[in-house]
Each structure stands twice: as C-alpha cells, then as structure tokens.
Amino acid sequence: MKVLRDLNKTQLYELGAEFGVPLTKSMSKEEMIEKLAGRSELTVKKIMRKGLKKSKKKRDVLRTKKIVTKATKRKTSVIESKLRKQLNSFNPIIGKRTKERNVEAQLVQRLQAVFGDEKINYQERTRAGRTDIVVANDYAIEIKLMTSPSQLTPLIGQALRYSKIYSKLFIWIYDVRKSLKKADINRFKTDLKDHLIKNVEVIVK
Secondary structure, X not given: OHHHHHOOHHHHHHHHHHOOOOOOOOOOHHHHXXXXXXXXXXXXXHHHHHHHHHHHHHHHHHHHHHHHHHHHHHHHHHHHHHHHHHHHHOOOOOOXXXXXXXXXXXXXXXXXXXXXXXXXXXXXXXXXXEEEEEEOOOEEXXXXXEOOHHHHXXXXXXXXXXXXXXOEEEEEEEEXXXXXXXXXXXXXXXXXXXXXXXXXXXXXX
C-alpha cells in the first residue's frame, strides 16, 4: 500500500498499536509495511488521518517554540537596549572627593526610575564576589573610577568571573584624569576576547 510508505517508522509502529498489529521497533520499515498491508480494516483514509495528525502536532510544537523563543529574545533585547542607552547617557556629578560608591548610588537612583525598584539590586553578593548593580537578575554593571591605564588589567579576572554568572556585563569606566587612550581600551577589549569573554561591553566616559 503506497500510502504507508509516506509514514516514518514511528508512525507505522503507532499505527500497528492502534489497530492491534504486532510490530516491534527493531523491525525494518518494509517489514512493518508488509504486516500492516494485510489488515483489511486499515483503510487509506485511516492511514492518512494518522499521518496528518502527526504532522499537525509537529507543526504546532514547532510554531509554539518559535513564538516563545521570539518573545524571549525580544524581551531580553529591549531590556539590554534600554540599559545600554542609560549607561551611555549617564553623566554623574563628580567632585574631588567622589568615590565609586557615590557614582553607584547616582546610577541606582536613575535605573530605579527607568526599570522600577524591584528590578534593581545593589551590591549583590554572588559566588564571584559583590556585584555593583544588577538589573532584572541578568545584567551586571561594574562602576570604575580610573586614574591610570594599569587599573584595566585587574578587571580581566573580574570580568571572567561575572561573565559566567550573568547574561551581560557592562563595565562603566569614568576616566578621572583623562589618561585612558583609545589604544588602552582597544587592548583591554582584545584581552577580553583572548580570554574568550564575549558577553562584556565596555563604556568609557
């Protein structure tokens, strides 16, 4: 029966179980077809209905997965885009005695106004250390006030640890003495890539 050849082995096996035809999964497809073809009650219409039911179920599963994946990606990208925009436009009030914690407090207040208090965690404890700011449990921010390019080197280890915990790590750097050159930042970014750290973004002000 030609219509049987359009079904795969799993569909043939299920068809046998449904109509009381003794089939085993170790049988070849030809052996299954031979046994099924001898049953008079197994009409073309019933076989086709079995095949269509299976195909529809598979399409529904694939469609559902596609919708969920698309929605998840869209949700993630919106948060990340909004956060990037906030970090790029963030210009804290900096004085002679300003410490990193002062800048962190200013940024926390700004992010709470944008994302809501419940989505912002400040000084979050993790197995990798204490993270300055975490947004939506998935995006980490490290604030650094720098006076020398040598301060970039220790950040490699910190970035490596945090990159394993969060989907994205933003390193926000304020160049206090304007001593960081473009070459220094590019070298730092290259070092991150050399350590296979791909989910880190550096923002320098």
